[in-house]
Amino acid sequence: MSGATPTDRPKIVMDARFTRMDHHDGISRYGASLMAAVAPHADVTMLIHDERQLALLPNLPWVKINSPLSPLELFVARKVNKLGADLVFCPMQTMGSWGRNYPLVLTLHDLIYYEHPAPPGFLPAPVRVLWRLYHKAYWPQRVLLNRANAVATISHTTLSLMRKHKLTKRPIRIIGNAPQGERTPRDPAGQPEKSLTYMGSFMPYKNVETLILGMADLPDFTLNLLSRITPERRAELVSIVPTGATVVFHNGVTDAQYDELLLRTTALVTLSKAEGYGLPLVEAMALGTPVVVADTAIFREVGGAAAHYVPADSPSDFAAAVRTLAAPAAWTESSTASVAQAATFSWDASARELLAIAQELRG
Incomplete structure (x- = not known):
């Protein structure tokens, strides 16, 4: 990511409210890892809803707002507008957007729950009911994704499914997953336990x-x-x-x-x-x-x-x-x-892709 000067650094707000409190799940780890990779190249501010989330997040500036599951989510843009972001990135597709004045990237990880509609057990009962109803048709997904300026996904497989079902009119970009941190491989000549x-x-x-x-x-x-x-x-x-x-x-x-x-x-x-x-x-x-x-x-x-x-x-x-x-x-x-x-997957490559989107939407 060479060539940028300090004055070129975009101001990116990243929604960290899907971070778990005590252990990562897939989306929680994805968001935290992407934030850490983007931070050396942009001025990143994290959105959280509970300070316990900070234990699993990089040491970056943060702002505390409502939970993404709160009814206040409908009006969250009123708070985010004040941050003056060049780009807001959400690792999910459900972030409120009414009245926003900033470019927005929403993320769709997969289409699993259209084929396997049982919702995650940690969700509140009313949300689980809405979850099942939401996944009975594709049009609600289209409504959510078309609110964004661009849509991210994490694999070519999901991108193909999104195009097959015509889930959005917005540009779709791959901001992929990758291993977390530096990982030293084991000796391939050694023998594993059974x-x-x-x-x-x-x-x-x-x-x-x-x-x-x-x-x-x-x-x-x-x-x-x-x-x-x-x-x-x-x-x-x-x-x-x-x-x-x-x-x-x-x-x-x-x-x-x-x-x-x-x-x-x-x-x-x-x-x-x-x-x-x-x-x-x-x-x-x-x-x-x-x-x-x-x-x-x-x-x-x-x-x-x-x-x-x-x-x-x-x-x-x-x-x-x-x-x-x-x-x-x-x-x-x-x-x-x-x-x-x-080695074909890296957070650096994912960060470059998000920064490229920020540059395009600024320009």
Whole structure:
């Protein structure tokens, strides 16, 4: 991002109100990482609604306003107008815009919930009802996205779906995901422990059941399920663990614990049937950890030639793919290829794209 002088620095307001309080989810991490990447090249101000969010955000100027789930969101532009932004970026598509006097970029990560409409459990009950109604047709999405000057998404796969369903008349730009921070790969000549790692939610479309059933053919491997899980969902999954299989529910891990597991596991695994990107794949590959994933368009885009693809509903094919990595030479080759594939994604490239949009909308 060379060539800019201090006077060229745009003033960008970035909506950080979707940041979680104590641990990142995908959108929370995406927003925080993009802010950190843009900050060296622009005057960034973050919007928050709770000061506890600051623990997971970069050390940047911030302004506290209403929650994005508040009825006051309809009038949020009245507060944002006062900040004099050259550009406002929101990592979601729901930011209020009535009466705004600034350029606005909204983000659509995926179209998962049109096919799998069950809403995230952390949303309030009234919002979950609206969520289901919203995803029964595409026109509400069009109304939201067409309020922006430009629309961001995180993958070519989602961009293609947006064009297929004609979701916006606005320019669509890819501001992609990437591994967080500097990540030192493991030694590809070393041999991993016989364990597998899953990072993700336990919503039905994530298809964790097939991972668990596949462990029937992998009695010498341990499957680590890292994310937080409700007691009810855990009981459902425990009930299908095959006899002789080892499945460990961690119910949440820190970033350091996550990386430590990735650095010794045989592979990161996911048979999710729908994703907007698949950040755990890139996080694992950046550390030299192979990935075994469902054969979907988005995983093909992210995993390239380095990933191992299997039919999403086949426990036996999943187990067979893991078995191929038990051979030392195969694992070393896959580890090396994974690092090279992960290097094709960077937050610096995403920051450049956002800064280019800011320059275009200023000009």
